[in-house]
């Protein structure tokens with residue numbers, strides 16, 4: 203009888219720990235309001251508002267964002283050669 207009680211209480215403990223872990227993962231994975239309105243530049247990884255970034259789609263799903271500073275840097279690297 204005592205073994206059954208211990209087994210049931212252990213299963214309850216495991217379920218409780220799994221539930222807490224699940225809640226923690228869900229909370230950390232859901233983006234905040236600020237993260238939805240901003241995006242990271244693909245090159246310099248700086249986070250800024252989406253309006254300030256140029257968005258380009260690569261293939262069917264991958265979206266790349268570039269900030270003005272990085273685009274101007276790329277332009278300067280390209281130089282004036284045709």
Ligand SMILES: [Zn+2]
Pocket residue numbers: 243244245246247248268269270271272
């Ligand atoms: Zn950048």
